[in-house]
Amino acid sequence: MDLGMxxxxxxxFGLGALGAGIAMSRIGAAGAGTxxxxxxxxxxxxxxxxxxxxxxIFGFVIAAMILIM
Numbered sequence: 572m573d574l575g576m577x578x579x580x581x582x583x584f585g586l587g588a589l590g591a592g593i594a595m596s597r598i599g600a601a602g603a604g605t606x607x608x609x610x611x612x613x614x615x616x617x618x619x620x621x622x623x624x625x626x627x628i629f630g631f632v633i634a635a636m637i638l639i640m
Contacts (some may be wrong), residue, residue: 602617
């Protein structure tokens with residue numbers, strides 16, 4: 572196995588997870604303020620908080636594809 576493949580897979584997953592973490596921190600802070608004012612919007616906040624997690628999942632899939640091929 573070439574040395575570049577594991578490094579590329581790590582970068583793909585690491586940057587995807589980092590981006591998801593940054594997005595989730597900002598959405599979580601804004602969502603906490605929103606739920607404090609209007610508790611009925613908790614469902615919307617939960618959905619918006621789950622959307623950036625797909626970025627980390629996509630990074631994992633790409634990393635797996637790099638290592639398998």
